[in-house]
Amino acid sequence: MILLITRRRFFGQSFGITTGAVLARSLGLKTGSFGIRAAGRTGSTPMIITSHPNPTGQAALEEVWDTLAAGGSALDAVERATNIIELDPEDMSVGYGGLPNEDGVVQLDASIMDGRTYNAGAVAGIENIKHPSSVARLVMERTDHVMLAADGAKEFALSFGFPEEDLMTEKSRRAWLRWREEHSDRDDWGPPDHLRGWEDEQGRGIPEAAGDREAFLRGPELSTHGTVNVLAVDARGDIAGITSTSGMSWKVPGRIGDSPIIGAGLYVDNEVGAAGATGRGEDVIKACSSFYIVSRMREGRSPQEACEDALRQIDARYAAVGIDFRPGEKFVAINRDGDYGCAWNIGEGPPAMSVMDTAEGYRRHEGVNTTG
Numbered sequence: 072m073i074l075l076i077t078r079r080r081f082f083g084q085s086f087g088i089t090t091g092a093v094l095a096r097s098l099g100l101k102t103g104s105f106g107i108r109a110a111g112r113t114g115s116t117p118m119i120i121t122s123h124p125n126p127t128g129q130a131a132l133e134e135v136w137d138t139l140a141a142g143g144s145a146l147d148a149v150e151r152a153t154n155i156i157e158l159d160p161e162d163m164s165v166g167y168g169g170l171p172n173e174d175g176v177v178q179l180d181a182s183i184m185d186g187r188t189y190n191a192g193a194v195a196g197i198e199n200i201k202h203p204s205s206v207a208r209l210v211m212e213r214t215d216h217v218m219l220a221a222d223g224a225k226e227f228a229l230s231f232g233f234p235e236e237d238l239m240t241e242k243s244r245r246a247w248l249r250w251r252e253e254h255s256d257r258d259d260w261g262p263p264d265h266l267r268g269w270e271d272e273q274g275r276g277i278p279e280a281a282g283d284r285e286a287f288l289r290g291p292e293l294s295t296h297g298t299v300n301v302l303a304v305d306a307r308g309d310i311a312g313i314t315s316t317s318g319m320s321w322k323v324p325g326r327i328g329d330s331p332i333i334g335a336g337l338y339v340d341n342e343v344g345a346a347g348a349t350g351r352g353e354d355v356i357k358a359c360s361s362f363y364i365v366s367r368m369r370e371g372r373s374p375q376e377a378c379e380d381a382l383r384q385i386d387a388r389y390a391a392v393g394i395d396f397r398p399g400e401k402f403v404a405i406n407r408d409g410d411y412g413c414a415w416n417i418g419e420g421p422p423a424m425s426v427m428d429t430a431e432g433y434r435r436h437e438g439v440n441t442t443g
């Protein structure tokens with residue numbers, strides 16, 4: 072899913088944090104290892120979720136479900152599901168078809184974490200490899216390192232037999248070419264100066280290839296951030312997670328987002344649960360958001376509450392320094408009981424996620440928009 076981030080005046084939000092395991096025990100509520108089930112949705116295990124509520128997200132969960140339900144590992148399930156999403160050519164935020172950097176080069180970031188062993192792997196800025204999440208898994212399992220970047224990550228992938236492939240689709244290339252022509256009137260890209268802005272009532276002046284006239288006139292988005300998180304608990308209670316992305320569109324070449332950074336774009340702990348982030352990675356890195364969400368769950372917050380806490384933490388920090396900037400993130404989280412939640416501080420309406428478990432099968436779940 073692509074998140075469109077806009078700058079607008081920031082309004083601070085109150086940062087109310089309540090509750091705890093002690094209170095829960097005194098009230099006789101069901102407790103997890105460290106926390107209570109409070110607000111948000113309860114689930115069951117095994118279970119798997121993705122931040123993608125679209126048909127590809129659903130298809131990915133359904134594809135891996137039988138194996139996970141029959142005792143397959145959470146680690147295998149999150150990798151297989153992510154691979155399906157990474158291959159979707161219509162998804163302009165992840166893997167094949169993801170939007171490129173300002174030079175028209177697709178640079179992918181991904182991370183994986185195993186909550187049983189606390190082992191993790193990641194790749195950053197990898198080019199021409201369709202499945203960065205699988206390369207991240209090899210970094211985790213076949214090296215003593217956590218992250219490989221750029222050419223080193225690509226060489227590593229090639230050594231394991233990954234094919235080198237063009238990750239641009241016609242759609243993503245057209246979006247990039249359009250961005251290059253339109254993002255500034257102070258360079259030499261775009262129509263000749265004397266035709267700039269020229270268009271008659273019949274729309275002459277708009278290239279045939281542009282397709283949808285309204286979309287063409289709206290122009291390209293300034294920048295987009297999109298990513299996918301896949302988190303699962305298996306029948307043994309082991310928890311795993313992956314975050315995979317093409318990162319911020321039109322980014323400065325070499326820019327790395329939060330997705331490959333353990334504790335920022337992803338964190339998994341068998342004793343508690345897992346969390347993943349999408350949205351503007353710069354905010355998520357500085358707030359260590361996924362680690363924060365898991366820490367909040369350890370303290371007794373539900374996945375839903377912990378996601379909201381993390382957004383309010385970011386919002387409060389921007390408000391505290393008076394910056395006229397609206398951060399934009401979406402968080403998803405699960406705990407070891409199979410409870411789940413999601414929240415964002417972006418746009419209109421609630422965020423959504425895909426959930427699959429034994430109790431209810433597949434459903435699209437709507438979380439909370441903390442902007443109210």
Ligand code: GLY
Nearest residue numbers: 318319328350352
């Ligand atoms: N969350 C994806 C990125 O900022 O790169």
